[in-house]
Amino acid sequence: MPEESSHAAGPPQAVSPFLRCTAFSGSDRVASGELRHVALKAKQAFDAYPERPLRVFDDRDARLLALPLELPAADLLAWLSRPQAGAAGPGRPRRPGRPKLGVVAREVTLLPEQWDWLSAQPGGASIALRRLVDAARAVTAAEDRRRAAQEAAYRFMQAIGGELAGREEAARALFAGDFHRFQAQLAAWPEDVREHAEWLATEAFVA
Structure with missing residues (x-):
């Protein structure tokens, strides 16, 4: 909670x-x-x-x-x-060498034939993996946005909803993608709470 x-x-x-x-x-x-x-x-x-x-x-x-x-x-x-934790101070000199590009090295476990296929791709395994990840993200982007909106709206409703009538039914409508039922359950809520919940849930109801 x-x-x-x-x-x-x-x-x-x-x-x-x-x-x-x-x-x-x-x-x-x-x-x-x-x-x-x-x-x-x-x-x-x-x-x-x-x-x-x-x-x-x-x-x-x-x-x-x-x-x-x-x-x-x-x-x-x-x-x-105040400065964020881990942030470099303004007077801290940069170390020589190539700038970091945000690349994070982590272990990936694949079968030998999968490594062979990746290594044979133009640019090698790392570039091929990045292309595959980018392609998968493009395919699932809409679903990811919908899921994020559902989770954000639900988190807000749980935190602020208290004993407001229809909260659980509104949550079920939210995850079912039923906008009209979701809106109906929030109709009697305080205006500011209702408007913010609906705003957070916008992407949850995009087809």
Whole structure:
């Protein structure tokens, strides 16, 4: 189950201040946009309505962001602007040699005849494998987007839905691709919650 609030127990993880996100105070949407702006609005709501759960969701996948909203606003901004873990400092010299292209070496287990086929391809096994992966991604791109939208909408509904009527039925409609039934189950929900759930689920209902 997702955390109950964006300031749940546990050390907050460093996040980009430019991350697109949305903050909710209870069932009211506080702000949407870049985290550096949303965090201040979330801080104001956190202080003004301490009895309400304050949640900040990553717009990409509806995961909850752990923010230290108990800090003063200036300290919260300083926390957001700190360098990301593992990032090289601005004065750190680059090592000589070819720049890294983001290639990650991992073990791949294949049958001997499969290795023979890959090695015979133009450019060798590595380039052939990359071409095969790219081709497979192109074929499954629509399904991947649909699955990601389903998971994001479901994660948001579980985190914020609480005891809202029709949540489980809405989840079943979401994974069944039944837009009209999904929309009908959300009809009585608070407007901000309903609109955000429908926005996250958009790709889930694309044919």
